[in-house]
Amino acid sequence: MRTEKEMFNLILGVANSDVRIRAVYMNGSRANPNAKKDIFQDYDIVYVVTETASFIKDEGWINVYGVPIIIQEPDKLDKIQGRDVDFENGYTYLMQFTDGNRIDLHLQTKEALVKEYGADKLTVPLLDKDNCLPQIPASTDEDYWVQKPTYGQYISRCNNFWWVAPYCAKGLWREEILFTIEVMNSYVRQELLTMLNWYVGTETEFKISTGKSKKYLKKYVDPEIWARLMKTFNLSDYESSWDALITTCELFSEIAPKVGNILGYEYNYTEAERSFSFIKHIKELPKNAAEIY
Numbered sequence: 001m002r003t004e005k006e007m008f009n010l011i012l013g014v015a016n017s018d019v020r021i022r023a024v025y026m027n028g029s030r031a032n033p034n035a036k037k038d039i040f041q042d043y044d045i046v047y048v049v050t051e052t053a054s055f056i057k058d059e060g061w062i063n064v065y066g067v068p069i070i071i072q073e074p075d076k077l078d079k080i081q082g083r084d085v086d087f088e089n090g091y092t093y094l095m096q097f098t099d100g101n102r103i104d105l106h107l108q109t110k111e112a113l114v115k116e117y118g119a120d121k122l123t124v125p126l127l128d129k130d131n132c133l134p135q136i137p138a139s140t141d142e143d144y145w146v147q148k149p150t151y152g153q154y155i156s157r158c159n160n161f162w163w164v165a166p167y168c169a170k171g172l173w174r175e176e177i178l179f180t181i182e183v184m185n186s187y188v189r190q191e192l193l194t195m196l197n198w199y200v201g202t203e204t205e206f207k208i209s210t211g212k213s214k215k216y217l218k219k220y221v222d223p224e225i226w227a228r229l230m231k232t233f234n235l236s237d238y239e240s241s242w243d244a245l246i247t248t249c250e251l252f253s254e255i256a257p258k259v260g261n262i263l264g265y266e267y268n269y270t271e272a273e274r275s276f277s278f279i280k281h282i283k284e285l286p287k288n289a290a291e292i293y
Helices: 004-017 053-057 059-065 073-081 108-118 152-175 177-203 224-229 239-263 269-284
Strands: 021-026 041-047 070-073 091-098 102-110 124-128
Touching: 004 021, 004 053, 004 059, 004 108, 004 124, 021 059, 053 059, 059 102, 073 091, 102 108, 152 239, 152 269, 177 224, 177 239, 224 239, 239 269
Parallel strands: 041 102
Antiparallel strands: 021 041, 021 124, 070 091, 091 102
């Protein structure tokens, strides 16, 4: 596997030798001083170019980066699906190579640069032939810190959790497990994860990032809480799904009031208790029940 130094030498070597490329900068985890380094980190690179057409017309120029396992051109895929795309100001190549390295390479004109450079605070300049890169603050993951919820956001999340969670119970009673899995994964557990994220925020003064898809959440929560959270993903059969749903509700019932108390927001205990009781009631309903109550 090529080293980080070899990869940067290659990326900047291509830029230095090509007159069409006027500047280079980097986004992503390698621009984040707080991100843990590992072998799967990709290189999120932007080439500021005089134009994109010649690059797109003859794509043989990307062969210099290595032998690909697979390449994705998202802009091209968008176009063939009928979406509006602007090839003239930007184009992206996502490249996974056989040695394990990956480069996400975006071509960007100077016109697009003016609008976009520095919008992501995880930005590190690497090369500037024309002094076209504006001065920006040092790279920081501040934009990705857990955000303190407003009262309205908190109340809405709590209400939505207790409104949607009974859908899962109804799905399990009807033996529609795929429906339950969809609702659990897309809505109910997402509300729990959001609440856990806010709880972590309250514990860290809202000055940390839990990463994309909350991938660093484990680092900040109690191991017992984490173990219970993992149980909510076991939806392999009806018994496991019921256990997952009950565990999800129990966790939310514990974490949401703590978040509200710390932030000075009132938690609706009555709403929560009634909804949870309804879920438990559905769980005990006979399969041949003619009435709910």
